[in-house]
Amino acid sequence: MASVLVNVPKTAKRGEVIEIKTLIAHPMETGFRAGPNGRLIPRDIITRFTCVYDGAEVFGLTLTPAIAANPFIAFTTVATQSGTLVFRWTGDNGFSVEESASISVE
Numbered sequence: 001m002a003s004v005l006v007n008v009p010k011t012a013k014r015g016e017v018i019e020i021k022t023l024i025a026h027p028m029e030t031g032f033r034a035g036p037n038g039r040l041i042p043r044d045i046i047t048r049f050t051c052v053y054d055g056a057e058v059f060g061l062t063l064t065p066a067i068a069a070n071p072f073i074a075f076t077t078v079a080t081q082s083g084t085l086v087f088r089w090t091g092d093n094g095f096s097v098e099e100s101a102s103i104s105v106e
Helices: none
Strands: 003-005 017-024 047-054 056-062 072-078 081-092 097-103
Touching: 003 081, 003 097, 017 047, 017 081, 017 097, 047 072, 056 072
Parallel strands: none
Antiparallel strands: 003 017, 017 072, 047 056, 047 081, 081 097
């Protein structure tokens, strides 16, 4: 299981723009780099990241081999109501990680 850090404000005012930051530990091997034995290291990347806020996708990103290892993703959304944000990373070789965080909207 990959190590994930998610930074979501615990509280916000209704209508406030909030910044969300995520970091996931992943090697993001492109499939173009040679290993110590001279053979290509197989491709292993995260291909998709999504954030769902109370059932609606508020942010989505398609990643490519050009993304660095341990991708840091930051984005903003509007705090509409108290609820849960669900973050999902999917990729090659069946890779899938999900994390969630709650926010209280006043």
